[in-house]
Amino acid sequence: MIAAEMPDLARDYLAWLKDRLLVLERGKMQVLSTPFLDPFHDGIEIYCDRSGGEIILHDGGRTIENLMDLGVQIEKSERRQAIVQHAIAGCGIEWKEGRLQTFATPDSLAQRVHFLLTAVSRLNDLWMAATPRTWSDFFAIVKEYFDEHDIRYIANVPIPGRTVDHPMDFVISLGKGKDLLVKLMASPSLQAAKLASFAWMELRETRPESQRVVILNDTNLPDPLGEGDDVRSKNISDQTSAILRTYSDHVLPWSAHNDPSFDVVLAS
Incomplete structure (x- = not known):
């Protein structure tokens, strides 16, 4: 067939x-x-x-x-x-x-x-989750993880694409002219996935040696103004996941950040 x-x-x-x-x-x-x-x-x-x-x-x-x-x-x-x-x-x-x-x-x-x-x-x-704790706190959490694991990075870097520059949350150098371009997705949605895919499509042409990585927040962090401390999984649509996996080299769910494979991707 x-x-x-x-x-x-x-x-x-x-x-x-x-x-x-x-x-x-x-x-x-x-x-x-x-x-x-x-x-x-x-x-x-x-x-x-x-x-x-x-x-x-x-x-x-x-x-x-x-x-x-x-x-x-x-x-x-x-x-x-x-x-x-x-x-x-x-x-x-x-x-x-x-x-x-x-x-x-x-x-x-x-x-x-x-x-x-x-x-x-x-x-x-x-504020998609109606609490003031998503992108900014997620950025700080991921940054702290990088620091603790001695992952060297540059934060908030615009990378030239085919038609426009694209803001990267982190750029991690792998040496020998290779690097990881990292986008964070604190509130995964179809809209956010489409914006990320546009950046990856353009950067495939201008940075073919770079790996395109999305770190996906697939958990609901506890509300800092509330009393509970439970961490719950987020419901991410199949279409959102499919778009991200089509255009990204790696999609890393934050729930797996203690898994050795998570660190392997960022250090490879």
Whole structure:
């Protein structure tokens, strides 16, 4: 029996993305409507303003407003403000007057849109579980693991892809020009998997010697504001898992971090 040909997932995904990106005119402003969803399942929008010769890209303040609507008070909490700043680190994004924004030129427009979408998605993931403990704490937990196991890394590094740079949570050098590009996924979702797969598709061309690794948080950490200390498994969809395994060299579930095979991948 002749095996059925595998579909061109990279081509199909990019075609899906292109079909669902819309540019809307609102007065003198252009708005990019994307297929990526906020916590209320509305499409994330990127606003484009011009100020003199500069292009200002921003989220219209919706990311923080949505979190406040979910009951997350950020302005009154230094800890939560620090989490916001940490989540957008490495993306070239600033949080100013309640909105996430960045500046672009015509040549850097696509790159800056990509970075802004990455920052918005990270912040949305922070409170997907309705508690302020996901991406930022997961980053700190993984970093502590690397330090304890003497794994040398660089954190928050933008890596050039075919069309744009892609923020990496960690880059681990393996010597002889080889390295591990590591993305963390604190709140695994189909949307997060698609964003990661886009980065891996591009980096396959520009960094063919690098290994692409996702460290997947497949557990619910105890709520730091609650009384319980149970660690429970997360329900990760088959489609999310399939996309990650298709485009990644390794998908490491955090629940297996005490397994010797986990460390072998990071040190190989």
